[in-house]
Amino acid sequence: MNTTNIESLRAEIAATAARMIAEDGADYGTAKRKAAKQILGNTKVRGDFMPDNAQIEEEVRQYNALFFGDTQPARLLQLRKLALRLMEELEVFSPYLTGAVLNGTAGEHSDIHLQLFTESAKDVEIFLLNKNVDFEVSETAHFRKRTEPVETLSFMWSNEGVHLALYETDDLRGAVRATDGRVVRADANALRALITETEE
Numbered sequence: 283m284n285t286t287n288i289e290s291l292r293a294e295i296a297a298t299a300a301r302m303i304a305e306d307g308a309d310y311g312t313a314k315r316k317a318a319k320q321i322l323g324n325t326k327v328r329g330d331f332m333p334d335n336a337q338i339e340e341e342v343r344q345y346n347a348l349f350f351g352d353t354q355p356a357r358l359l360q361l362r363k364l365a366l367r368l369m370e371e372l373e374v375f376s377p378y379l380t381g382a383v384l385n386g387t388a389g390e391h392s393d394i395h396l397q398l399f400t401e402s403a404k405d406v407e408i409f410l411l412n413k414n415v416d417f418e419v420s421e422t423a424h425f426r427k428r429t430e431p432v433e434t435l436s437f438m439w440s441n442e443g444v445h446l447a448l449y450e451t452d453d454l455r456g457a458v459r460a461t462d463g464r465v466v467r468a469d470a471n472a473l474r475a476l477i478t479e480t481e482e
Contacts, residue, residue: 288330294321296333300341304350307391310335336464342387350389355480358388362477364440365394369470372409372446375400376454378467380447384476385464393443397467403433403448410435422447425466426456 298317302308308316314332322331333341346354361383369377381395382388400406410417421431422445435446449456468476 291321291331292333292337295331296337296341297345299333299338300345303338303342303387304345304389307389307393310338314338339385339387339464342382346387346389354389357390357392358383358386359477359480361388361392361394361442362473362480364442365396366470366473366477368394368439368444369396369473371413372396372398372406373470375406375409376451376469377446378469379473380467384466384468384473393445394439395445395447397447397449399449399451399454401451406435406446406448410437415439424449424453426453 295314295317298320299308299310299313302313302316303310318332350357362379365379365383369379376399378397378399379395380397382392383394398406407417415437417435417437420434420436422434423431433448435448437444465472
């Protein structure tokens, strides 16, 4: 298959995955796999056929602008303000916002994703228990791919899904930008600036 065909196939998979993310709240990995299966059937998909997350993110932006232009900006602002309130409450654990609420693609089904950097994951659990927050514990892949996954606490807060990925304090020096230069996490001050920018 020539390069043009591969690129057009990649674009088709990205557009289909973006629709699943925007409409159903699917995560990038699941959306990518389902989109590839939908387009290629059970054919084994080579790596170069798969769009990267940056390409899918751009498609989600375009999809939101096209189909949710009248509701998505307000929804995004609502989630950002809520995330900021939560980050202020969790200030002692150095919270950083990541994901769709940060990059601006958040929609109806999006949750708030925070990375916390703390000496003790137990302290975060105790903090939440003292606030009567009923959370579930799972694992999230570390942003340094070769490192062990990190504990993640998930719960509902003000009727929104929240996921706190618990990193060690030393991890704070890790990547803040993706390989293509996009900012992948923001502290409360950076989020305040984003909110102010949107409201002006």
